[in-house]
Amino acid sequence: MHASIARSRGSAQRGISLLFALLALVALSLGTLALVRSVDTGSLLLGNIGFKQDATAAADQxxxxxxxxxxxxxxxxxxxxxxxxxxxxxQELAADGVTIKPPVDVTGQMLAGTANRQLVDWDANNCKAAASGSYTGCTLLPASIAATINGNQASYIVFRLCSKPGDFTTDTSITCAQLATSAPACGSKGALDYGGGAPLPCATSSTYYRIVVRVLGARNTASFTETIVHF
Structure with missing residues (x-):
């Protein structure tokens, strides 16, 4: 009788040990799965960041x-x-130079909530990629760069920062973004050395140009950059 009770207790102890071993195995399996998913997500993020940086570098070119x-x-x-x-x-004024046109949404995503906007037809498909929200027109056309830049496709559009087309040096109705002053020191930030060399010239008869570049890279990566230049 006593021997039978001892064998029953021993079997129960071995059953509990097996249960704890199975629970530990499940916990380790879940931990391993979480670690693998974490590594995969990290690799994916790093890859996307790398593609984004490559596209942005191509935009500079x-x-x-x-x-x-x-x-x-x-x-x-x-x-x-x-x-x-x-x-x-x-592109803020109509041809009459008086009527105000809707703002330009160069990415197609910046002003999606506005009632009216102008879009750039980057893909030559009547702005299907930015069809969400309303827009008054898709007539602004970019220039495509034929040769790929490090495997990236690039295109750009340029706006002169003036109220309307025409020669602003003779037409006083045209207003343009210009340097605030024509003093010789206004170009001192462009000095070629720290010794106070001759500043860059600051002609009042020139204006600024806005260059917007879109680059399409791997994994549908899209990069937009904006550059303001002055000559």
């Missing part, structure tokens, strides 16, 4: 090409050259 285009076509910048992705105004 695209902006340089836009600046080169502005330099080569300096004599023709008073009028719109839509086929080259250039507009001689901020």
């Amino acid at each position: 695209a902006a340089r090409q836009a600046i080169d285009w502005l330099t080569l076509n300096n004599a023709s910048l008073n009028t719109d050259l839509a086929t080259s992705g250039y507009y001689a105004s901020t």
Whole structure:
């Protein structure tokens, strides 16, 4: 009788040990799964950040090409050259120079909640990618860079920061963003050394240009950059 009771207690103890071992195995399995998922998520995030940085670096090269285009076509910048992705105004006024037009949403996502906006047809598909929300037009055309930049596709659009097209040096009805002063020191930040070299020239007859670049990279990565230049 006593031997039978001892064997029953021993079997119960071995059953409890097996239960604890199974619980520990489940806990370790869950921990391993969480660790693997954490590593996968981290790798995915790092990869996306890398693609984003690569696209942004490509955007810098695209902006340089836009600046080169502005330099080569300096004599023709008073009028719109839509086929080259250039507009001689901020597109805020209509052709009559009085009627105010809706603001330009260059990314298609910045002003989605507004009643009216102008979009850039980056993909030449009537702005289908930014169809959410209302917009008054999709007529602004960018210039596409034929050769890929490190495997990235880039395009840009340029706006002269003036109220309307025309020669602002002779047409007083045109207002443009310009340097605040023509004093010789206004270009001192562009000195080539720390010894107080000659400052950069500050001509009052020049204005600013807004260059917006869109780059499409791997994994549907899209990068937008904006550069303001002055000649």
